[in-house]
Amino acid sequence: MADSWASSPEARARMQSNKSRDTKPELALRSAVHARGLRYRVSAKPLAGVRRTADLVFPRARVAVFLDGCFWHGCPEHHTVASSNAKFWADKVEGNRARDRDTDGRLADAGWVSVRIWEHEDVGEAAQRVEDVVRGRIVEGR
Numbered sequence: 591m592a593d594s595w596a597s598s599p600e601a602r603a604r605m606q607s608n609k610s611r612d613t614k615p616e617l618a619l620r621s622a623v624h625a626r627g628l629r630y631r632v633s634a635k636p637l638a639g640v641r642r643t644a645d646l647v648f649p650r651a652r653v654a655v656f657l658d659g660c661f662w663h664g665c666p667e668h669h670t671v672a673s674s675n676a677k678f679w680a681d682k683v684e685g686n687r688a689r690d691r692d693t694d695g696r697l698a699d700a701g702w703v704s705v706r707i708w709e710h711e712d713v714g715e716a717a718q719r720v721e722d723v724v725r726g727r728i729v730e731g732r
Contacts, residue, residue, distance in 0.1 A: 615709040616645055616657050622717035623655075628724055630655075637700055642693045644704075646720070651727035652702040655720055656693075659709050662686055668710055703727060 611633045623630065623646065634647040636654040644654035660668035664683045672679035694704040705723055707716045 611645070613657075613659075613709075615659075615713075618713045619655075619657055619707065619716055619720075620646065622713045623720050626717060626721045628721060636697060636702055640693075640696060642689075642696070648724050648727075651724045652700075653705060653720075653724050653727055654697055654702055655705045655707065656690070657707050657709060658690070663690060663708075665708050665710065667708075 620630075620632065628648070631647040631649065633643050633645065635642060636644050636647050636649075636652075645657045646655035647653075648655075658665070661670065662683065663686050669683070690706070694706075697704050703723055705720055707719070
């Protein structure tokens with residue numbers, strides 16, 4: 591563990607076990623959106639040449655959906671401060687927030703709409719928001 595970013599071998603193991611896709615909240619949202627008749631790409635890059643991946647991508651409507659974790663993206667309601675290695679995690683979360691803002695800006699500049707959903711949000715309400723945005727963009731002819 592000589593060059594590890596983790597504060598302990600146990601912390602490293604916990605962090606490595608976090609999945610980057612197919613989490614329970616993501617699967618629930620995908621299922622709810624699919625049940626509404628919408629079809630999408632999963633874990634796709636909406637913009638060529640930009641290393642950013644959206645959880646759901648609707649290419650025709652030019653909508654990218656991001657399901658943000660409360661800890662990783664600093665949810666104003668549920669984010670908790672790490673008890674160990676606090677500065678590292680605070681910097682990490684702030685970097686994630688800055689990247690999220692940059693991603694939203696890049697997508698908007700390219701004519702896309704970003705939909706940001708917190709992992710704690712009601713799945714039905716979140717799916718309705720996604721449907722409203724996607725169908726609205728298709729009707730507009732985007």
